[in-house]
Amino acid sequence: MLKKILIRTEQKIFAVIHRVNYHYYLTHYPLLLQKMGIRFSGDIKNTGFISSTVAFDSFDYASYITIGENTIISSEVQMLVHDYTIGNAMLALGAGGVKAGHLPHFLKEIKIGNNCFVGMRSIILPGTEIGDNTIIGAGSVVKGKIPANVIIAGNPAKVIKNIDDYVELHMKLHDYIVN
Secondary structure (H helix, E strand, O other): OHHHHHHHHHHHHHHHHHHHOHHHHHHHHHHHHHHHOOEEOOOHHHOEEEOOOOEEOOHHHHHHEEEOOOEEEOOOOEEOOEEOHHHHHHHHHOHHHOOOOOOOOEEOOEEEOOOOEEOOOOEEOOOOEEOOOOEEOOOOEEOOEEOOOEEEEEOOEEEEEEHHHHHHHHHHHOOOOOO
């Protein structure tokens, strides 16, 4: 319990550090997430950017989340690895001797590939596997196996374009900036 409180306090501190010392935030926040139980599929030094406002499922389930290298996860993204719908449905039908307060539930991993972008306020549901180089539009609700090299958006999220076409279009328009 104390560990959970300390980590939550550190998360709040990192929200301030992000605005004061961006480099420190980038190099140290992933270490805090790792301490929480979040897994990284590659070198943690190549994590990318994960907003301090991302809501990872409870501490008990943090190890069910894996994030690839060079991935950007924007503000207020929600990642859920548990789902009580089966318990509620069984309770409603009186099936399996289920009782309120002791509901069965699904518990499934979330895997985010390398070089992905997850837009602000997206929700990633249990059992989701996102392929490498995938862009997720803001506010999307994502579930299932998402292929690599695509752009998805919506509720439910659907493939709307591949990244080859996206890059080709914007290279023609030259409507982007480089820092």
